[in-house]
Amino acid sequence: MSTPIQPSAASIGSADAQHVEDALSLIAPKWTTWTAQTLAQQGHPMRVHEVAARLPFISEQFVSKRLVTMHADGLVARAGDRHGAPYQLTALGKSLASVHRALSDWSLSNLSLGKVAGAERVEDAARRLHLRHSTAVIQMLDAGGPMRFVHIAEESGLDNGFTRYRLNRLQADGLATRTGPRHGAPYVLTDAGSALGPVYAAVSHWSNPAAARRDSSTPVSVATATRTHASVPLGSDGARTAAALRRSAAAPSVLFSHAPQPQPRVPAAVTAQSAPGRGR
Known part of the structure; x- marks a missing residue:
C-alpha cells in the first residue's frame, strides 16, 4: 500500500x-497509462492480443511496441521465459x-x-x-x-x-x-x-527506490537504483538514465492499492480530439 x-x-x-x-x-509516452491501467484492472498476466482487445482504438502492433518499451523501463515483466509469454505489472508499475x-x-x-x-x-x-x-x-x-x-x-x-x-x-x-x-x-x-x-x-x-521497496510485498532488485541523480549533468537525456535507475525484475502479485476506474472504450477519433495539439 x-x-x-x-x-x-x-x-x-x-x-x-x-x-x-x-x-x-x-x-x-502515448498509451502508456491506458496499457498500465488495463493490466491493473484485469489483475492477471495478459498477452498482447488480450490487451489490444480491451483497447480497440489502438492497433495490436502498437500495443506490442508499447509493452516492449514499458518492459525496458521496468513497468511490466513477462510471466515466463517462452516466446509470447504474457505481461504483468511489476511493483513499480503497480505503484x-x-x-x-x-x-x-x-x-x-x-x-x-x-x-x-x-x-x-x-x-x-x-x-x-x-x-x-x-x-x-x-x-x-x-x-x-x-x-x-x-x-x-x-x-x-x-x-x-x-x-x-x-x-x-x-x-x-x-x-x-x-x-x-x-x-x-x-x-x-x-x-x-x-x-x-x-x-x-x-x-x-x-x-524513490526506497519507497518502492516499502510499497512492495516482495523484495525489489534495485542494484543500480542506489545511484543518485546529482551526478547527472543538467540537460542530459534523462529518459535512459531513469530507466537504468529504476529497472527491476520483481513482479509481486498485489494489485494497485487504489485501482483506477475502468476507462470507456472510445474510438480513435474521439481520443485524438481530446488530446492537445502540441509538439513534444
Missing part, C-alpha cells in the same frame, strides 16, 4: 527537478496508481479538457509536465516570481533560445503566463502551475 504524501512534502520547491522529469518521461491519481486530480481541478477518459486526462497532464527543464523553471517562478526573461535565463543556466522555447511551451500548456502585453513583461505561474506541489510529491515518492 502506498504511503500517504505528507502535506509538508507537497511543495513545488522540495522536488528534485531532474528526478521528477526522468520519472515523468516513463509515464508520458503508478498514486501518480495517476495525483495527475488526474490536478487536471480535473485546473484544466478545462471537457469530458475525456481518465487515462487520457492522465496522459495529457504527463505530456505537459515531463519536458526537460520545465520543472526547474516552474520552481524558479514559484520561489521568485514574477521574473523577467533575462533573470530566468541567467538563473536556469539555459541559453536565450531554449529559455524562450521553454517559456512559450509553459504558456501554451497553461502553466505560466506573462503579467502584461508589453515586451519584457515578467512571467508568473498560473493557478495550475502553482498547484503542482502534490503532483511533484507523488512522482518523487513513486520513483
Whole structure:
C-alpha cells in the first residue's frame, strides 16, 4: 500500500527537478497509462492480443511496441521465459496508481479538457509536465516570481533560445503566463502551475527506490537504483538514465492499492480530439 504524501512534502520547491522529469518521461509516452491501467484492472498476466482487445482504438502492433518499451523501463515483466509469454505489472508499475491519481486530480481541478477518459486526462497532464527543464523553471517562478526573461535565463543556466522555447511551451500548456502585453513583461505561474506541489510529491515518492521497496510485498532488485541523480549533468537525456535507475525484475502479485476506474472504450477519433495539439 502506498504511503500517504505528507502535506509538508507537497511543495513545488522540495522536488528534485531532474528526478521528477526522468520519472515523468516513463509515464508520458502515448498509451502508456491506458496499457498500465488495463493490466491493473484485469489483475492477471495478459498477452498482447488480450490487451489490444480491451483497447480497440489502438492497433495490436502498437500495443506490442508499447509493452516492449514499458518492459525496458521496468513497468511490466513477462510471466515466463517462452516466446509470447504474457505481461504483468511489476511493483513499480503497480505503484503508478498514486501518480495517476495525483495527475488526474490536478487536471480535473485546473484544466478545462471537457469530458475525456481518465487515462487520457492522465496522459495529457504527463505530456505537459515531463519536458526537460520545465520543472526547474516552474520552481524558479514559484520561489521568485514574477521574473523577467533575462533573470530566468541567467538563473536556469539555459541559453536565450531554449529559455524562450521553454517559456512559450509553459504558456501554451497553461502553466505560466506573462503579467502584461508589453515586451519584457515578467512571467508568473498560473493557478495550475502553482498547484503542482502534490503532483511533484507523488512522482518523487513513486520513483524513490526506497519507497518502492516499502510499497512492495516482495523484495525489489534495485542494484543500480542506489545511484543518485546529482551526478547527472543538467540537460542530459534523462529518459535512459531513469530507466537504468529504476529497472527491476520483481513482479509481486498485489494489485494497485487504489485501482483506477475502468476507462470507456472510445474510438480513435474521439481520443485524438481530446488530446492537445502540441509538439513534444
